[in-house]
Amino acid sequence: MTSEAKPRIAILGGGPAGSAFALSMVSRGVDPKDLVVIDKARFPRKKLCGGGVTFRGTELLRELVGKPVGGGETKGLEFLSSVGRFEVREKGPQWIHDRAELDHQLIEAVRARGVAIREGETVTAIEPAHDAIAVTTKGTKERIERFAWVIGADGANGLSRRASGLRGGIVGRLVEGVFEAKDAREQADTLYFDFDPICDRIPGYAWIFPYFVGGSLVGWKIGVMDGRGVVPGETLRAWTQRYAEERGYRLTEDKIAGFPERYWDWRTRGHREGLVLIGEAYGIDALLGEGIAPAMYSAVYAAERVKEALDRGVRTIGAYERGFAMSAEGRNLWFQARLADRIYGRHPERWLRVLFGMEHLKRLAGAGNDAYGRLLGHMPALVARYALQVVREGIPSAAPVERLPAPPRA
Ligand SMILES: Cc1cc2nc3c(=O)[nH]c(=O)nc-3n(C[C@H](O)[C@H](O)[C@H](O)COP(=O)(O)OP(=O)(O)OC[C@H]3O[C@@H](n4cnc5c(N)ncnc54)[C@H](O)[C@@H]3O)c2cc1C
Structure with a gap:
């Protein structure tokens, strides 16, 4: 050349x-x-x-290469915690790929x-x-x-x-393993995001995602994100193992692996x-x-x-x-970083209660009119409605959240 x-x-x-x-x-x-x-x-x-690729990612993938083969599709996200749960429905499905x-x-x-x-x-x-x-x-x-x-x-x-x-x-720390479901209750058409790690002083959330290879469901990916990179990896691994077992999952790999995020x-x-x-x-x-x-x-x-x-x-x-x-x-990303500063910041329990207590947000999230991560345009309405809610009910408490036991198995 x-x-x-x-x-x-x-x-x-x-x-x-x-x-x-x-x-x-x-x-x-x-x-x-x-x-x-x-x-x-x-x-x-x-x-x-x-x-997991949320709807705006699937749109861009489609534009760049078309729909990739071999993955699965989910119909929505579910946000859960000991203070409540709500569904997130996007304009279209999420894709999930190995x-x-x-x-x-x-x-x-x-x-x-x-x-x-x-x-x-x-x-x-x-x-x-x-x-x-x-x-x-x-x-x-x-x-x-x-x-x-x-x-x-x-x-x-x-x-x-x-x-x-x-x-x-900020650099976060994540761990994840592949599990099989023994008597679990989660559905393979949903991506689950559980914010209860916050109750255990882990500034992040746990996920349960279906795992597809070659277009077939072969297991579940379960992990936890420490969005501030402050919890030792061993603690995160032990937490994930316990969390999965309580919900009826068994690890099928030799270890729960870790990797950072920036x-x-x-x-x-x-x-x-x-x-x-x-x-x-x-x-x-x-x-x-x-x-x-x-x-x-x-x-x-x-x-x-x-x-x-x-x-x-x-x-x-x-x-x-x-x-x-x-x-x-x-x-x-700016909006998500601001939310992360709050939920993973100084008074995480208060912000957990805010997130799960905003009726207008839950209605918007479940309506299926938007793409996940494109709610910034609704901020004025969200802030106004939330201010009204605070006037009526007061500022949510920052007291520790009482952790609910794992839900009954299927
Ligand atoms: C446990 C975990 C779960 C996650 N789950 C999700 C999820 O469900 N959905 C989602 O959207 N995101 C998720 N992420 C984040 C996502 O994986 C990454 O953000 C994404 O891969 C970033 O893409 P990238 O192309 O920037 O980098 P990468 O995908 O990391 O690609 C970087 C490439 O650079 C190469 N490389 C690195 N160093 C060198 C070097 N010195 N010389 C040559 N090559 C090099 C690597 O081999 C690699 O191929 C998760 C992350 C973790 C850790």
Whole structure:
């Protein structure tokens, strides 16, 4: 290959963010030969994840690659806790995928567009070089290459944020295992989010999701999120094991695994000359840790901005972070981060009572007219109705919540 034929843009990481960026660049008219995806893994690769994609994510996936095969569908979400429960119905179903299957289909769609994918190569260094960024990779051999643009799509644990020194958001700690249902009562058409960990001083929620492989239900994914990263992993594992057993589930893997998450906030930085961060390297939803949809939306946003920069022959993007914060997804992530600050903050029990006590919110959530994570537009009405409720009933107490026992088995 001559030096002119070398790709100008290196995408570090081939998860949903890296794939969505590549697809979006090609659909904007960028020559696929100008792009290369570098990933340390070989696809299909494992990724610890519940695999739930809410409606706005399914819309974007459909736009990028069509409906992926092999997953399952759920008809809604259920939020529960010892202070109440309510259903969340979206404009359409949620999709739920094994991440090895989903990410493989995405990366194959990128390959099919003519983009080179280099698997089994770990990025070990990223350094500014004159008019370029030098990327060092280690696969079968070590190599150093210069790219005009580097796209950091290497996830929560990636090198790109660390190497670029850009400020990141809070890092949470999650554990998850695959279970079989013995006499459990949860339905495979619903994603369950249980906020009771808050009663046990875990600032987060537990989830019970159906697990589909090849389109068949093969088990359940159960885990807990510590949205502030303050509880030891061992405590989270023991908590999850107990929680699952109380509800009639049995672990079918040898262990409950753990992985971090990095959350987005308006202070998060994502750009310096010749480099942008996208996906979880940039930051995801701080309330539920939903990352697949935010990863793809930030990737599509970045593709638009990088394409503009390429067209203008520049390597800096004005107001990269502000532009994202003003987008529909950025506004959503801002809203989720504010809610997370409250529910996982100083008076979590009060905010738990607020969340489960807002009649207007419950009606909106159950109406099926919106997409999850797009409720910001209803804020004025929510605040007004809630103020009325407070006038009538007073401010919810911050006293400890009395933990209800696990519900009876099926
Ligand atoms: C337990 C758990 C449950 C979750 N459940 C859900 C859920 O149900 N729904 C949801 O929407 N989100 C969920 N998430 C979050 C979601 O998994 C992530 O936010 C999402 O994968 C982010 O996509 P990404 O493309 O940014 O990064 P990733 O999917 O993490 O991809 C990053 C890629 O970069 C590669 N890489 C990393 N470092 C290097 C390197 N040095 N060199 C080369 N390659 C590198 C990796 O191999 C990987 O392929 C969950 C997370 C956890 C931990």
